[in-house]
Amino acid sequence: MKIKFNNLGAIKHAELELADLTIICGANNTGKTYATYAIYGFLTFWRDFYSVPVPEEYVNTLLDTGSVRIPLREFILKRNEILKAASEQYSTSLPHVFAANEKNFIDTHVLFELETPEDCPTGEFRRQFGTSKKEIFSIFKGINAKEMEVSLLVQKGQEELDAENIGQIIGNSLQTVLFGNLFPKPFIASAERTGAAIFRKELNFARNRLLEEVGSMSREINPFQLLNRVYSDYAMPIKHNVDFTRKLEELAKNESFIAKEHPELLDSFADIIGGSYKVNGNDELYFIPNSHRRIRLTMDESSSAVRSLLDIGFYLRHVAEKGDILMVDEPELNLHPENQRRVARLLARLVNIGVRVFLTTHSDYIIKELNTLLMLKKDSPAIQKIREEEGYAIDETLSHEQINVYIAEKQLTLLEGKKKRVPIQTLVPADIDPELGIEARSFDVTIDEMNRIQEALYFAEEGSID
Numbered sequence: 001m002k003i004k005f006n007n008l009g010a011i012k013h014a015e016l017e018l019a020d021l022t023i024i025c026g027a028n029n030t031g032k033t034y035a036t037y038a039i040y041g042f043l044t045f046w047r048d049f050y051s052v053p054v055p056e057e058y059v060n061t062l063l064d065t066g067s068v069r070i071p072l073r074e075f076i077l078k079r080n081e082i083l084k085a086a087s088e089q090y091s092t093s094l095p096h097v098f099a100a101n102e103k104n105f106i107d108t109h110v111l112f113e114l115e116t117p118e119d120c121p122t123g124e125f126r127r128q129f130g131t132s133k134k135e136i137f138s139i140f141k142g143i144n145a146k147e148m149e150v151s152l153l154v155q156k157g158q159e160e161l162d163a164e165n166i167g168q169i170i171g172n173s174l175q176t177v178l179f180g181n182l183f184p185k186p187f188i189a190s191a192e193r194t195g196a197a198i199f200r201k202e203l204n205f206a207r208n209r210l211l212e213e214v215g216s217m218s219r220e221i222n223p224f225q226l227l228n229r230v231y232s233d234y235a236m237p238i239k240h241n242v243d244f245t246r247k248l249e250e251l252a253k254n255e256s257f258i259a260k261e262h263p264e265l266l267d268s269f270a271d272i273i274g275g276s277y278k279v280n281g282n283d284e285l286y287f288i289p290n291s292h293r294r295i296r297l298t299m300d301e302s303s304s305a306v307r308s309l310l311d312i313g314f315y316l317r318h319v320a321e322k323g324d325i326l327m328v329d330e331p332e333l334n335l336h337p338e339n340q341r342r343v344a345r346l347l348a349r350l351v352n353i354g355v356r357v358f359l360t361t362h363s364d365y366i367i368k369e370l371n372t373l374l375m376l377k378k379d380s381p382a383i384q385k386i387r388e389e390e391g392y393a394i395d396e397t398l399s400h401e402q403i404n405v406y407i408a409e410k411q412l413t414l415l416e417g418k419k420k421r422v423p424i425q426t427l428v429p430a431d432i433d434p435e436l437g438i439e440a441r442s443f444d445v446t447i448d449e450m451n452r453i454q455e456a457l458y459f460a461e462e463g464s465i466d
Contacts, residue, residue: 001182003042004111005427008094009034009104011408012424013415018325019404020351022358024427025367025440026408031425032360033191033329034098035408038110039358040237040327041097043186045090051171052082052178058150059167062137067151070170072120072141075178080113087111097236114182120146125177128153129169137166139173148177184325184356187315188237191329193245194308237329241311248314249283256320258353265349266317272335272342273306277313304334322354332363344369345396352395364443371437373398378434405430405438 001018005011011031016022018039024032052075062068075082091109095102124143130136134154141148150170152161234242244251258265270276275289278296286296287306299307312328320326331347332340344366347357361367376387377397387394406427414421431439 002113003039004109004113005035005038006109007107008038008110010425011035012426013413014406014427016406016427017404018356018358020356020402021347021370021398021404022356023367023370023403023405023438024360024408025362025405025430025443030408031427032408035427036188036327036329036358036360037098037235037237038094040186040188041094042087042090042110042112043183043325044236044240045093046086046175046183047185050086050089050175051168052174053085054167054171054174056163056167058170059163062150062152062166063161063163067149069147069149070174071147072174072178073146075174076117076120079116079178083112083114099233099235114179120144121177121180123177123180125173127173136161139170141177148174181323184323185321186325186327187319188240188327189312189315189329189331190235190237190241191333192238193241193311194304194333237327244311244314248285248310249279251314251318252279254318256316256318257322258320259317262349262353265346265353268342268346268349269309269313269316272339272346273309273313275306277310305336305339308333308335316350320355323356325356325358326350327358329360330362331359332361332366337365340365341369345373345392348373348396348398349393351398351402364440364447367438367440367443370398370403374400374403374432374434374437400432400434403432403438405432405440407440 003016003018005014005016008014009031010029011034014031014035016024016035016039024035026032054070058068058070087110091105094100094105094108094110098105121141122144123141125139125141125148127140128135128138130153136154137150137152139148139150270290273287274291275287278286278288280286286298287302289295289297297306299310312326315326326347328347331343335343340363347359348370351357359366373392373396376383376392377399387397407430408425408427410423411426411428412421413424413426415424433439
């Protein structure tokens, strides 16, 4: 999947392609978070609010004859036309996604593109739709079928059928069949997650008080509009973080595929935070340290590292599904370098069990640990020996084909309609070598400068002694 940005925050123009593990590095105020929020917003928009347009003729045929066969090839050939229309519609909603002034996004465009496949999707699809009392119509696509069949399950005239609603449901089904896991379900841990964790009680209290006030007001007031205005000062990813953090007690009743199939990964997460999160019978949330299992700490009594990883921990244990994309803004927040390395290894294991990962980071430790995991992938006897001696598992290693890394920085670029290259803020693909790892220039320049100064100080001191 290729994503193009134009005039998005600090980014003048950039192209990015999602991989199993996608990373954006760079200095502050270079567009990393803007790109992350824009991608998260589109994935949410695509899954929750957009429906593939269905020509009226198919819906009319269904209502007139009771069934219709929709050729999938017609829509496959138009996949990028569909995506372009969706991208244009989404671009107009960016002020809402960022909770920002519309003037900041007048010339902003975000475009998602896919390679057009030659064949139809091979999988089976079957759904029935209706009311709580009866099924009204069904949608079916067989294995290797090139058409999707829609059939009414009630007699003509027996039910009042809304053509627009039926068209939208068919469009949603086409969306699932044609695009499938190409647009994963996103979960985001924003950089504001630590605050959401510590103030979760206050957020619940404030919301409950607001609902009480709404209940006592005139019926002419729309409570949902009022609630939306209360949260309108926060970008969509932050809102979703807040809502997720507020529902932790409810989410704790669920079990993710990781908890069922890969509990050892949760053990590794527990080692990083030095304990475990616990929701008791009274729906109260605590952190229990490994070193003192009888102690129960509230979130405001716990360390900043425990709070910064709270929503990620609950996502892993209670929410995660195969095919998801986990988006983390600065996973290194409040973590010691050793735990930053452990987080890198944990994220690599997530990638290898089917969860895509998207990161923005300032951490040289995370990048260097990922370099190690890349170099450890080679299956030679010497590398295998190092893996065993240093305690790395094969499911922590990564191949360079799984990773795309981008540096948010200025680069000379030839813009459309221009004759000369000009320096613009963009996302520059980093070189990834299977033998040497990721070339992250934004870190290397700073580290080299620090080393140069320290060497100068050292040799200056040596010279004064002589």
